[in-house]
Amino acid sequence: MKYKPQIFTERYGSSPYSSVRICGLVLFLLLAAVPVCAQEPNVEVVKASWSKIRIGWERDPFSGPLENFDEMRSRARNERRVAQGGGERAKRDAKADAANLAKQREKSPPKYYFIYKTKIKNNHTSAITQIDWDYVFLERGTENELGRQQFTSDEQIGPGKTKELTVTITSPPTHTVSVTSLKLEERNRFTEKIVLLRVKYADGHVWQQNPKE
Numbered sequence: 741m742k743y744k745p746q747i748f749t750e751r752y753g754s755s756p757y758s759s760v761r762i763c764g765l766v767l768f769l770l771l772a773a774v775p776v777c778a779q780e781p782n783v784e785v786v787k788a789s790w791s792k793i794r795i796g797w798e799r800d801p802f803s804g805p806l807e808n809f810d811e812m813r814s815r816a817r818n819e820r821r822v823a824q825g826g827g828e829r830a831k832r833d834a835k836a837d838a839a840n841l842a843k844q845r846e847k848s849p850p851k852y853y854f855i856y857k858t859k860i861k862n863n864h865t866s867a868i869t870q871i872d873w874d875y876v877f878l879e880r881g882t883e884n885e886l887g888r889q890q891f892t893s894d895e896q897i898g899p900g901k902t903k904e905l906t907v908t909i910t911s912p913p914t915h916t917v918s919v920t921s922l923k924l925e926e927r928n929r930f931t932e933k934i935v936l937l938r939v940k941y942a943d944g945h946v947w948q949q950n951p952k953e
Contacts, residue, residue, distance in 0.1 A: 781939040781947035783868070786859040786902060788875065788934045790913060795851040853908050856889055858934045861902040864941060868897040871905070872938035877913045877930045886930055887914030896942075 819834070856875050862868050870892065877887040893905040912918070917926050939947045 781936060782862070782864040783871075783936060783939055784861040784863055785934045785936070786861050788856075788858040788932060790854060790856045790875065790932070792912075792917075793853050793855065795853060853910055854912055856891070856907045856909070857904055859902060859904045860897060862897040862899055865899050866945065867899060867942040868895070868939060869942050870894050870938075870940040871936065873905070874935040874937060875913070876933050876935055878933070880928070880930055883931075886916065887912075889913065 858873060858875070860868075860871065860873075872890075872892050875889040875891070876885060878884065879886050889907075889909070889911060891905070891907050893907070895903055895905060897903045913932075914930065916929060935949075937949045941947075
């Protein structure tokens with residue numbers, strides 16, 4: 741009897757479904773090769789903060805009336821003319837400039853951006869390479885969630901090291917926070933917390949929060 745060598749296609753068949761099963765097996769093995777940690781991530785949230793900034797203005801946005809460089813130069817010029825004895829004409833020019841600036845501000849509302857920060861300490865033995873974190877805002881007194889900002893930070897944080905993560909976007913913390921004005925009392929309406937959802941380490945391990953939490 742003549743020997744016929746057995747080849748791969750005989751063993752698994754020549755059906756197109758065979759290649760699908762093989763690809764599925766390879767994908768399963770690749771996914772299984774990424775270890776997921778069930779225990780706590782050994783990451784400490786040291787502190788968190790957020791702020792609202794007005795783009796294109798030179799002064800502190802919380803310090804009172806705002807003006808850009810051109811407005812400041814115009815105001816200084818008019819004040820100097822009045823001080824040097826410009827008389828009623830200088831005063832009228834100063835009032836006219838102030839009125840024109842007020843109209844320009846009404847037509848062109850300023851741009852505001854929101855900066856979200858959190859300081860993270862890595863207490864793990866391996867460096868962190870990526871973190872998924874949410875900045876959550878809760879109603880003061882009821883603890884109902886009012887808003888949530890979701891971020892992913894690709895940052896290298898060595899074992900025992902601390903690093904500040906910063907994100908700047910146009911979205912406010914909640915729908916109750918104005919995007920066209922600055923109000924200090926806005927912070928009194930809610931409490932804040934940082935929620936870690938996923939932490940990836942340099943050694944290949946990944947910690948992920950339980951979806952039920």
